[in-house]
Amino acid sequence: MNEQVRATPSLTTLQDAPAYWQVGILWAMLTTGEQTGGTYSLIWELCPRGSGPTPHFHDQDEQFYVLEGEITYLADGQELRATAGSFVLIPRGTVHSFRVDSETATLLNSYTPAGFERVITELGEPAGARTLPPPHPHPPVSPDQMEKAQQLFREVGMHLVHGPDVLREDRAAETTSG
Template sequence: MNEPISPYVLTNENSPAFWLIDNLWMPLAGSFLTNGNFCFMEQVCGTGIGGPPTHSHPSDEGLYVLEGHCTFNAGGETVKAGPGTLVSVPRLVEHSFTVDAPNSRLLNFYTPGGFEMLLMSLAMPAAERKPPVPGSTPMPPRWMVEECSREFGQIAGVALPFADPPTKENMVTKPSTVNPIKPYGVNVNNARAYWSQGVLWTILATAEQTGGSYSLMEEFCPKDAGPPPHTHEQDEVIYVIEGELTMIAGGTRLNAKAGALAYIPARCVHSFRVDSHQARLLNFYLPGGFERVITEFGVPAKSRVLPPADLKQSGTDQQMTALFQRVGMQAVALPDSLRDGSRK
């Protein structure tokens, strides 16, 4: 697909919604809208026992826990994950997980995309935006799961996800023999954090950790925070955990509140402004590398709060400009209409 792609915002209130294995699934980004680069879904796991047996994908996968608790098994490692935990699973690495608390909310993303097609081929449209009554949605036929897994990139272990129930025996994982990139889990309360540009940045995934596939940071922002018009060579994704933003992307003004995902393709001129008192955002870059702007020129945060008003940045303007060029970011000589005194 070589057609240009456009920026957009989609929320968990107006996205498509599906039921499968007693969970509610809401796709917020799919392959068609992202040129095949990315897919992203929000899940609400209703039964407290959901989760797949051991499997792998040809895509890199990440899972972020918004609410509740899960246990992830990946590449022979186990991660107990509560709110604010990212689990990064490299491509072709065995993994499985259990949901340890009913109505756990997870964000589930893949790069490149494609997994959303598996989901939508097997699921049924949700009658409402909450998990179905346990056991009320039929399991898809096994032959269909096998064929859709083959077409859309799900590699079964000893059991087949969406067809076989998870058991203690079929959820065991082993280290990968084909991918040297390791799975890991990290929580926002323990990850490296920096102060920069009036924002608290927490580093959840770097290009080094993901084999260059993506990087991910959590931003804790005050009112009016956000960058002026700029571009970069990476696709950017913003998921709003708390708060509300106004964005201008590709000349279009967009609003994004809690539960919204904004997709900004590479080389698209964009800016945003925090409209709420504060905001918490997940900020993805595909491929990774942009996090160097924060890790090389930010100041290590002394506490998990907004930076002091008199904080001095490290490095010179010339050094930062040179780094911007290396990571593919470029300021654009356009008026910053989000900060010209108008809040329209």
């Protein structure tokens, strides 16, 4: 018999939430699928200028609430410019990416159902401080690490989309022409 996991009441503060560094971003796990019976996850993020994922889509609905900063989202070919107080909904199956345009941005990022947070908790490194990660050169990814990441993406319903990263191409053109 497949027993469903129940959500449990919980309280987490930003200061005591498990925090990780990955892809130049600080991620704090406010609630995970473990706490919500798999129905929902909520992550607080501190992102530097230029950060954000390349085009991809999820098997989950994804929501963003921008607390501070400016972010350009590209969702299903539509450009959405979000500032503090903006809410962005990315329905499941929608190809999307985003780019932080301000010096930094803080946001709440949620998924229904939960699952994506495993990408951060399993592939990221525990944060040594509640700051952006220190800059360091990224060593080449080994074939074993790449296979582990691809397997995890399949398990959590994250799908990379191969093709141009329009948000990064526009940014490169702005910096070379301006």
